[in-house]
Amino acid sequence: MYDLKNWNLPGFAIGASYVYAWDAKPATWQSNPDAYYDKNRTIEESAYSLDAVYTIQDGRAKGTMFKLHFTEYDNHSDIPSWGGGYGNIFQDERDVKFMVIAPFTIF
Structure with missing residues (x-):
């Protein structure tokens, strides 16, 4: 993450x-493989x-983080999800998440 505080x-x-595999x-081990x-x-793949993040700097909610996360995944094949002997791979996916992370103290 690149902190933008130096940009005011x-x-x-x-x-x-980015990742490439x-x-x-x-x-x-498949006894009945598909076509x-x-x-x-x-x-x-x-x-x-x-990612874009904002963290509240002061006040009662200090440290609360708002994060927008986007991922684009491509497995570079025409094999359907969980097929072709790849039981844990899925077809292309686009994922968007918005997270709110609020710190708190239990003890």
Whole structure:
């Protein structure tokens, strides 16, 4: 996360990330594989995320964070979700989350 306080925006921060993966191989334990299964096929996948955050700087709600998170995921294949021997992979996805994180003390 990049803090924007040096830009006269105290409490604001932005962030970005990217990941690329390759050579994911299908499971070898499947007794009844589907039509997409090919033990020699590997797949690639990638994703990027963007974040925008504001944290309240003072007052009773000091430290409360509001965060907007966006992720775009692409598995670079035509295999349907959870198919082809990839029991934990899904098709392309776009995800948007809005989070409110409020600190509190129990003891």
